[in-house]
Amino acid sequence: MYLKTLSIIFLMFMSILLTPAVTTSLSMGSxxxxxxxxxxxxxxxxxxxxxxxxxxxxxxxxxxxxxxxxxxxxxxxxxxxxxxxxxxxxxxxxxxxxxxxxxxxxxxxxxxxxxxxxxxxxxxxxxxxxxxxxxxxxxxxxxxxxxxxxxxxxxxxxxxxxxxxxxxxxxxxxxxxxxxxxxxxxxGEMCYLNDDAETSWAYGMPFSGGSWAMYVVYDGGYVTTDLIRAQHYDVGDVYITVDGGQMVINIALDEGYSISYYHIHVATSLDEIPQNRAGNPQIGLFEYQGSYSEITPNITLYLPLDEAEQYAETLYVAIHVGVATYTCSS
Structure with a gap:
């Protein structure tokens, strides 16, 4: 089971992890x-x-x-x-x-x-x-x-x-x-990014189209789910919470993996996430996008929510990430 609800102990850990001090790692990877x-x-x-x-x-x-x-x-x-x-x-x-x-x-x-x-x-x-x-x-x-x-x-x-x-x-x-x-x-140790970025999705519910793309249903509190690379490989975790007028999303990859780019969309209904007629998400139309040219194993994003999103009981979050590997040597 990929989708997990955080325990009270892990909630305490996440309150530390998601502090403003965490934005992005040094591009050297370590x-x-x-x-x-x-x-x-x-x-x-x-x-x-x-x-x-x-x-x-x-x-x-x-x-x-x-x-x-x-x-x-x-x-x-x-x-x-x-x-x-x-x-x-x-x-x-x-x-x-x-x-x-x-x-x-x-x-x-x-x-x-x-x-x-x-x-x-x-x-x-x-x-x-x-x-x-x-x-x-x-x-x-x-x-x-x-x-x-x-x-x-x-x-x-x-x-x-x-x-x-x-x-x-x-x-x-x-x-x-x-x-x-x-x-x-x-x-010290030198790390080099490999040119092998693969499609990855935060694990959740499947879209209605034929692709393996997924979205996460957010009902409040702290939620964590796995980040799945190339449909089958768990390469890290995605943490989601709402703090005031913003959604906080932390993506933390396992050792050896790096974030190349991301596309994220937050909506009050599934229909508001950009999709084609077949029901597959159109990541190029997602509201939040970014890319990294250096090794980036961990990012925290603070996404502003509009008034409707702030008062919604349920939010639908599609998190698409390009995940590459990196190699280190002394």
Whole structure:
């Protein structure tokens, strides 16, 4: 029997698992030995997430990873700007020493995500090679973002500038910050994503069409069900609950599996889930969609519910996931 109701003990565990601190895992699949994290500060005083930095070795090149990770479910990244330099004075700034994010070399606009990653080839950019000379090992990093906050109805109520916490560029004026990172070639275990994503569904009731697609009936509380890959293989768990005006869905895969993409639709009736005439779901029309280019074994999504969904006694949830495998080596 795949569908399970959580016990009281497991409910206590899930209340911890589904806290805002869980959004998405580091893209390396397991935390590397040389990771450095610093808080992501919005509006000078609010911690809304973190910036994680680490390196990997790819084809003899040192690759720097900078991951912006929102940990407060009410906030979203809308822009991200990154500057990486071997000298503080190589970061774009005014004559008075204030940073200029618009001139940072790495930029991302029109975002609406809670996790975003930049990668920088340090071998190509700065000529760094393993083993790294101590005199060249220190990087100066300025991680800037624009973040927006939603209320319980899904409306934007606040927008702020955010910086990865560190030292201020200047004592007066702009409160922008930078931090340093020491490059290391000791990366520990390395994991690589395989190109073998397979269709997977959260186990539940079958649609009326001929495919093996399924939907979950949510009647309240905490519900968990298995994630089935390629129709026959249980590769992880899906946890579903409602918290205020949002549905919280955590997808946690077993070791060796990674989320490549997802399509999710929540409705007050089965007929409201997009389907073709044969009764098979049309995943391209699902309301919530996302994809990941790096290893991602665990995500938590906070999906806003409209008024009808918030007051409905029963919700119908279709969760379609592309699941790939990954391989690790020392």
């Amino acid at each position: 935390e590397p030995d040389n990771v450095y994290t610093t808080p992501l500060i919005a509006g000078q005083y609010m911690v809304v997430g973190e910036v994680a930095v680490w390196t990997s070795i790819v084809d003899d090149s040192i690759i720097l990873h900078v991951l912006y990770n929102i940990t407060d479910p009410a906030w979203y990244l809308t822009e991200a700007h990154l500057a990486v330099a071997t000298s503080l004075y190589d970061i774009p700034m005014t004559k008075k020493g204030n940073p200029i994010p618009g001139k940072f070399p790495y930029k991302a606009y029109d975002l609406w995500v809670q996790s975003y990653e930049f990668t920088v080839n340090l071998t190509e950019m700065f000529g760094l090679q393993c083993p790294v000379d101590e005199s060249e090992a220190t990087l100066y990093i300025a991680a800037h973002a624009v973040v927006a906050k939603l209320d319980e109805y899904g409306e934007i109520i606040q927008a702020e500038t955010a910086w990865g916490e560190g030292a201020r560029f200047t004592d007066r004026g702009n409160w922008g910050m930078y931090f340093t990172y020491t490059v290391s070639c000791e990366t």
